[in-house]
Amino acid sequence: MLDPNYIVGFVDGEGCFSITINKNGDALAEVRLLFEIELREDDEAILQQIKDVLGCGKIYHLNYQRYDKWRPHVKYKVSNLSDIAGKVIPFFQRYPLQAKKIWQFEKFCTVATMMARKEHLTSEGVAKIKWIRQRDSLDALDTHVQWGAIETT
Amino acid sequence: MLDPNYIVGFVDGEGCFSITINKNGDALAEVRLLFEIELREDDEAILQQIKDVLGCGKIYHLNYQRYDKWRPHVKYKVSNLSDIAGKVIPFFQRYPLQAKKIWQFEKFCTVATMMARKEHLTSEGVAKIKWIRQRDSLDALDTHVQWGAIETT
Numbered sequence: 001m002l003d004p005n006y007i008v009g010f011v012d013g014e015g016c017f018s019i020t021i022n023k024n025g026d027a028l029a030e031v032r033l034l035f036e037i038e039l040r041e042d043d044e045a046i047l048q049q050i051k052d053v054l055g056c057g058k059i060y061h062l063n064y065q066r067y068d069k070w071r072p073h074v075k076y077k078v079s080n081l082s083d084i085a086g087k088v089i090p091f092f093q094r095y096p097l098q099a100k101k102i103w104q105f106e107k108f109c110t111v112a113t114m115m116a117r118k119e120h121l122t123s124e125g126v127a128k129i130k131w132i133r134q135r136d137s138l139d140a141l142d143t144h145v146q147w148g149a150i151e152t153t
Numbered sequence: 154m155l156d157p158n159y160i161v162g163f164v165d166g167e168g169c170f171s172i173t174i175n176k177n178g179d180a181l182a183e184v185r186l187l188f189e190i191e192l193r194e195d196d197e198a199i200l201q202q203i204k205d206v207l208g209c210g211k212i213y214h215l216n217y218q219r220y221d222k223w224r225p226h227v228k229y230k231v232s233n234l235s236d237i238a239g240k241v242i243p244f245f246q247r248y249p250l251q252a253k254k255i256w257q258f259e260k261f262c263t264v265a266t267m268m269a270r271k272e273h274l275t276s277e278g279v280a281k282i283k284w285i286r287q288r289d290s291l292d293a294l295d296t297h298v299q300w301g302a303i304e305t306t
Contacts, residue, residue, distance in 0.1 A: 003158035004158075005157075005159040006158040006159065006251060007162060008162060009159035009160060009164075010162035010166050010252075012163055013162070013163050013167035014166035043252050045252075046251055046252040099192075099196050099198075100196045100199075
């Protein structure tokens with residue numbers, strides 16, 4: 001099994017904690033969290049090992065051509081909220097990120113907390129998530145919600 | 154201090170072990186080894202920490218504009234052969250790379266061994282190094298030189 005600190009180093013370089021907000025016609029926009037790592041296809045084995053340690057997520061092959069020099073890519077993705085809340089976030093809390101990606105992760109955790117409280121199902125919640133997402137850091141976020149105090153049922 | 158396994162994970166994603174061969178007019182081409190990590194400037198702190206653990210190399214600020222969306226970058230670079238042979242290579246032999254970058258590292262080690270033997274100062278040696286560099290892997294390299302059996306004075 002990969003050393004957890006190796007995974008932290010790899011994710012600090014190549015991982016992505018993203019907050020997506022998809023418009024939904026006149027209905028409330030849909031908020032989703034995604035943890036992803038995208039690499040060239042010939043590095044699939046390392047994604048499989050990271051998946052084994054985190055114990056969740058799926059690996060996808062991306063074979064379409066985005067641009068001339070495209071080579072096939074492979075993506076490890078966790079989008080299930082209970083996996084994110086119960087596996088991904090606790091892992092990176094136990095083994096903290098060391099580079100600037102930690103700010104992306106903090107925003108990700110804050111939104112996960114809000115989602116566990118169903119705040120993303122209200123227009124006020126979605127507006128707040130949009131505001132959190134576009135901030136450079138959470139320094140000035142006076143309503144900063146600490147992860148850890150919530151249930152992730 | 155950063156955990157060594159963290160550094161391995163980070164380098165597997167973001168590091169580069171390169172073999173450069175610079176033409177030199179009619180004289181023998183110059184072979185150099187470079188270990189580099191290039192990141193956006195706001196991640197300089199992590200490069201400083203990696204430099205502290207490896208105990209060699211320098212950090213450079215890259216402020217020129219390469220393309221429209223350019224943001225200032227920062228680069229950690231080790232180019233001194235004795236630092237590469239005495240610090241960088243032993244580190245990644247003790248804490249092995251896990252992703253496909255290990256093939257790049259193996260070629261790098263092979264050329265370091267040749268350089269320690271001054272083979273890069275002959276035209277035959279330079280030709281062999283060119284051949285090693287363009288290979289996808291060292292699988293078929295029958296003259297595969299093992300690192301470890303050489304002195305790095």
